[in-house]
Amino acid sequence: MLWQLPVELSADAWSHRTLAQIDAFRPQRLFIDALSDVERLVHPPERLVPFLTALVHELRGRHITSILAQEAPGLLGIPRDTSTFAISALVENVILLRSVELDSRLRRLVCIVKCSGGGQDPTIRELTMRHQGVEVASPFEGVEALLSGFGRVSRSLGRPQRRRGAGP
Numbered sequence: 001m002l003w004q005l006p007v008e009l010s011a012d013a014w015s016h017r018t019l020a021q022i023d024a025f026r027p028q029r030l031f032i033d034a035l036s037d038v039e040r041l042v043h044p045p046e047r048l049v050p051f052l053t054a055l056v057h058e059l060r061g062r063h064i065t066s067i068l069a070q071e072a073p074g075l076l077g078i079p080r081d082t083s084t085f086a087i088s089a090l091v092e093n094v095i096l097l098r099s100v101e102l103d104s105r106l107r108r109l110v111c112i113v114k115c116s117g118g119g120q121d122p123t124i125r126e127l128t129m130r131h132q133g134v135e136v137a138s139p140f141e142g143v144e145a146l147l148s149g150f151g152r153v154s155r156s157l158g159r160p161q162r163r164r165g166a167g168p
Contacts, residue, residue, distance in 0.1 A: 011041040011051055022064065030059060033069040053090045066091075092116040097127065102143060102151040109146055110136060 032038060042048045059066045088094050094114035099106055110127040112120050123139035124146050140146060144154045
């Protein structure tokens with residue numbers, strides 16, 4: 001694992017340093033957390049998508065899986081930052097993780113937004129983190145507007161429920 005402080009470097013200097021570290025350590029995966037740090041390095045801002053396209057293409061050529069994390073501004077609600085949508089054109093899969101208030105509890109949700117490799121599960125599931133690890137539960141039923149961050153009981157279905165064996 002390599003961590004770099006997001007200091008005042010140019011995007012090109014950062015990418016050259018990152019690729020040199022990849023050459024030295026030969027990882028199978030690269031996790032960039034968060035794209036907002038990379039965004040701050042790219043000038044002018046219009047260069048972000050071409051820069052990331054070139055970087056992801058270079059990593060693919062080296063058979064490295066890229067995992068790019070993008071933070072949504074604010075805890076709840078729809079992200080106002082639209083650069084994520086432009087960036088989704090260069091990635092094969094997009095997984096959305098978000099928090100939602102439901103039944104007076106803050107819950108973490110996960111859903112697949114984009115899956116280039118085939119069948120995509122369109123359901124929204126709860127993600128829980130426990131001592132044993134991460135658990136992805138059965139799809140929520142009887143709720144709507146979960147992706148807005150303000151989930152509510154569906155008027156037509158009554159109380160929210162999870163399928164049997166889905167945990168607490």
